[in-house]
Amino acid sequence: MTIEELDTCTLCGKPMAEILVLTEVTLEIHSRYHREDDTFENMNGLQKKTSEFLCEECLQQFVEKLTSFTTERRSFASPEAAAQDGQDVPAVK
């Protein structure tokens, strides 16, 4: 889909006339199976590459939620990274 074909924000439905900044967010996901022999194998086409077009409010919310998610996950993976981010280090991993 191209920008010219759009009428609304594809998430919240805000009409194009009311949108100040339109952002195309493309998500490419691809899952691979990690075999016992330490090689990777495709999973019968388990992947997607899709786009949504966000108004400025949806973009802001999207960035906030994704950022908090990644920050939370980093705190589990690496206490040092969590400390760098200014997060409390969890007592139990």
Next chain:
Amino acid sequence: MFENVHEIILKVTRDCNLRCAYCYVRNKDRYRGERMSFALFKRLIDRYVLDQQKNSPDRQKQTLSLIFHGGEPTLLDTHELIRFMNYARRKIPYIQFGMQTNLTNISAELAIILQKYGISPGISADGWHSRFNQLRTRRQSKTIFRNVRLLKQYGVNCAPLIIINKLNIRSILTNIQRMLKIFGLQDIKANYVENIYTSDPAYPEVSADELITQLFLPVINQLKKKQVIVETNIAGMLDRFFQTSLFGVNNDPDKDNVSGNCYMKFCAGGNNIVEVDADGAVCSCGRWDAVHEVCQLGFINTADPWGLRSYGKAACLQIQKARQLRKKHCDICPAQNICSYGCLAFAYAKYKDFRIREELVCAYHLKAKKYLQENSSLILKAYAGARQWPVRKIHKKIFTVELPAGFPPLNEAQISQMPGWSVVNVDGQNLLQVILC
């Protein structure tokens, strides 16, 4: 939700005029009179078109198979069927239609429609004689085969799907051969039944040993005698065995390698194939029949930005499969390249947990692999004949096989592992040479 979908199993109704003992659509009585409305069908098609537009241009699908299914799809009014197909074709010019039916409810009018829309229906029939079909119907076997002839009169070809069970396993090869004649086919698909209503390996299931002795070996012996492969699943097994033996394993993790829907390491359920029910529910595959929440992708109108929600569900299912593959050490199993890996949905319905049925799937494929390995040269000669690869006899115990254009190069390291096999160069062309032991 439909971004990756190339096949939609459309259950226009879960109502059915039969009560097959092993059907995975449970409690059919509650679906009496259920029919998908045109309004809902229209929303489905519109939703599919919208989801395709979300794909990046290089991933937009160019094929879609819409398979009318059920229950029994011929219970849907023929005028509605036409209305559905006309609308779908207007919106999706590249769409192809199919149907899976018990063939008891066919009229000349429907035959004309099937012919006009290019539908070659799949038929559920377990054998040519009523005694083989008793788990489906006690009275309508003759109707089924009469309707096969009716469809043929209108130029409609159809193909049966046989469910192997205790009633037909003993003479399954004869059964297959008679069915090939009736339907005018080269091969038939025969899946083994799984009794999802009890956790015991119970009637009408057959054992791995029965599958080997009554199905696999007779089909292979017929291949050796007549150079034909009459059963589709075994043909697939042979294809995978020889592809690995000749070319090695080609599994590029970065390629979008869609190799099939069902009975493979990672099925396409919820990803490339989905089921849509008459009430608009979308799920990974009808075999789950709502026994587990993970198979339920939502409804036709469920919001699914980026297709992420449905992707998460499909991935969740495949992660369960991956756990079982690790648990069973499938990656180092001798039969890994020919195995079907079973059906997670049927196993879950039966045992209420995720598993690969060792006593059936593993036992069957390990025995089959052992046999193929021990008889590879003779089977190769017959297989090459069946696939119309040129075979030249050099000597009483030596022959060469020429692979047609379009195949990958022969993998010499892989070939050298097979007893008596080698690659020889004749007039600038690499041929496979086999010395019979």
